[in-house]
Structure formats: C-alpha cells, structure tokens
Amino acid sequence: MLQVKLFDxxxxxxxxxxxNQxxxxLEQKQVVDIKYNxxxxxxxxxxxxxxxxAMVMYIK
Structure with a gap:
C-alpha cells in the first residue's frame, strides 16, 4: 500500500x-519518491x- 510521510x-x-532517519x-525499494519545497x-x-x-512516498 502506498503511504506518505510529511516533514516540515x-x-x-x-x-x-x-x-534520513x-x-x-525502510528498504531502498520501498521509497517511491521524495517531493521537496x-x-x-x-x-x-x-x-x-x-x-x-518534504513529502516522502513509500510502499508499506
């Protein structure tokens, strides 16, 4: 399932x-994308x- 984690x-x-923490x-293959602003x-x-x-999109 695709999940997102928000950082500010x-x-x-x-x-x-x-x-980074x-x-x-996560395993490298779990990270789908990272959006930065x-x-x-x-x-x-x-x-x-x-x-x-930033928003990290990953597979859980």
Whole structure:
C-alpha cells in the first residue's frame, strides 16, 4: 500500500536529518519518491522566515 510521510522544518539540515532517519528504517525499494519545497515568508519589516518541507512516498 502506498503511504506518505510529511516533514516540515525551519532549517534545511533539520529536514535532512529527519528524512534520513525515516528512510533509514525502510528498504531502498520501498521509497517511491521524495517531493521537496521551500517557502520564504516575510514577518514584519526585517525578519524572513523559511519553511523547508518534504513529502516522502513509500510502499508499506
């Protein structure tokens, strides 16, 4: 059965670590695809917030 796992982090290294930890528990043939996205938001006048997200599609 096809499943998805969503990840959302403020730092790209955190996202990388979370995904690597998750897929480390899977066999390589179980991972179907990984979709990656970055969003940048301006908060107030001088602060920019980044959101790094990914969706891992895998077979359970």
């Amino acid at each position: 982090c403020e730092h790209e290294k955190d996202l990388e670590e979370e995904i 998750f897929i480390g528990g 970055i969003a940048a938001l301006r908060e107030g006048t001088d602060e920019q917030i980044y959101c790094f997200s």
